[in-house]
Amino acid sequence: MGFINWLKHSWNAFANRDPTHSYYNIGPSYSYRPDRPRLSRGNERSIATAIYNRIALDVASVTIKHCRTDKDGRYIEDIDSNLNECLTLSANIDQTSRSFMQDVVMSMLDEGCVAIVPVDTVDEPTMTNTFDVQSMRTGKILEWFPKHVLIRAYNDKKGEKEDLLFLKETVAIIENPLYAIINEPNSTMQRLIRKLGLLDVTDEQTASGKLDLIIQLPYLIKTQARRDQANGRRQEIEDQLSGSKYGIAYVDGTEKITQLNRSLENNLLKQIEYLTNMVYSQLGITESILNGTADEKTMLNYNNRTIEPFVSAIVDEMKRKFLSKTARSQFQTIAYFRDPFRLVPVNDIAEIADKFTRNEIMTSNEIRQIVGMKPSKDPKADELVNSNISQAKTQVSEKVIKNDEGGINQNG
Secondary structure (H helix, E strand, O other): OHHHHHHHHOOOOOOOOOOOOOOOOOOOOOOOOOOOOOOOOOOOOOHHHHHHHHHHHHHHOOEEEEEEEOOOOOEEEEOOOHHHHHHHOEOOOOOEHHHHHHHHHHHHHHHOEEEEEEEEEOOOOOOOOOOOEEEEEEEEEEEEOOOEEEEEEEEOOOOEEEEEEEEHHHOEEEEOOOHHHHOOOOOHHHHHHHHHHHHHHHHHHHHOOOOOEEEEOOOOOOOHHHHHHHHHHHHHHHHHHHHOOOOOOOOOOOOEEEEOHHHHHHHHHHHHHHHHHHHHHHHOOOHHHHHOOOOHHHHHHHHHHHHHHHHHHHHHHHHHHHOOHHHHHOOEEEEEEOOOOOOOOHHHHHHHHHHHHHOOOOOHHHHHHHOOOOOOOOHHHHOOOOOOOOHHHHHHHHHHHHHHHHHHHHHO
16 A cells, blocks of 8 residues: 555656646746846956955855844744744745845845845735745845835746835845945945956956057158158058067167056056955955965954944844834844854864853853754753862852851851
């Protein structure tokens, strides 16, 4: 019976296909993901794109959860909700939660702000203050109104982007916390992007074979005959260069040649180098972070100065828009968990935890909370007690102290 049941319900993607099936009426098709955000200046390969991608990847690696805390704000447990599934598993039919968060940050960096649009919800957001988000998309804000925003978001039902008007209180609008450095018209990053664009133009001119030379001939060009002679001389030099294997030509000793584009290119390179160092300094980024060779101290500084502001901005706005006052009063929250021991070897983690508990700096449950683990139900896990000191001796000492205090009071 089991074998027959298996045959009845088994399925193969290639074998179990309707031969009359076609792709007609299943929606528009593309050779790329139409829901992915496109950078305003194109997805070019430059230092700016490398920085954006590094920040987006690192922010997306931080775990964000819909969870419950105690009255002191300490993590207790995850909440089994559609919102939590969006944050930890699947944000929409096309994206995992991590891929979605990466797009959120890329849009923040490129446009200065981004909208997280709750596409599918259990209840209509405009009718109630409490709605469980079932899927979400990134949206580009096109226009701002006093209480509304016009947003362009991807409609996965139609397979295309649409412009929709939303109440501000129903969508999470997140501004780039480093807006002044990255998005202001004359910010360091925008100046760097413009200089890189100029360098690309200069490179294209150089690659095209144009040398941009001025030849000073040993005679005045005032008559048509002299112009024809000058044009002939120019053509001779062009023919020498085009016919030379290594691009070498000769000129008369009385002729002087000036090349126009070299000084501009050299100056651009110096400016780009200066602005790149400025961006690194202002963002807390180094070349070692971009190439993956940064040490613990460098990564700690980068996480605190760059990554944490982005994560906090996202979490705070989602908490404000997607959780009602009632939910927050029930100790529901949206929190992020960044593993501080991610770059630390396992042996060192155990040693650090032992030192923290032994020196009564943190309890076991407080350490578990930092790494996003559920608190232990063991009462000892909440005690700030040095486990290496005999408790029996401690209790005896406490009794002696109490007796001494009692004796002093009686004699007094």
